[in-house]
Amino acid sequence: MLVSDIVAEGLPPEILESSRLYSSCVAGAISEEKYLQGLRDAGLSDVEVRERFVYDADQMEAFIGSELEEAAACCGGSSRGELAGPGRRRSRARSGA
Numbered sequence: 001m002l003v004s005d006i007v008a009e010g011l012p013p014e015i016l017e018s019s020r021l022y023s024s025c026v027a028g029a030i031s032e033e034k035y036l037q038g039l040r041d042a043g044l045s046d047v048e049v050r051e052r053f054v055y056d057a058d059q060m061e062a063f064i065g066s067e068l069e070e071a072a073a074c075c076g077g078s079s080r081g082e083l084a085g086p087g088r089r090r091s092r093a094r095s096g097a
Contacts, residue, residue: 003039007032015064024067
């Protein structure tokens with residue numbers, strides 16, 4: 001089984017508190033270590049990261065900015081925060097039935 005998700009560490013409070021960024025998977029991202037442990041805790045075995053795509057700061061700022069600008073346009077505004085480091089991780093795990 002392959003799984004793909006966003007993981008991140010050290011997100012600033014303004015990102016963590018944004019419901020718009022939570023619904024777009026950024027603010028709800030957890031560390032890679034916690035993510036992999038969650039897969040193991042769910043009973044999956046042979047959990048490993050097979051591929052990483054790490055977003056650079058410019059990519060993250062563009063993504064976050066566009067998400068917050070859309071929210072501001074429809075929902076009364078939000079501030080844009082700076083973020084560096086999260087990336088999409090693709091993990092492979094086997095069911096430990």
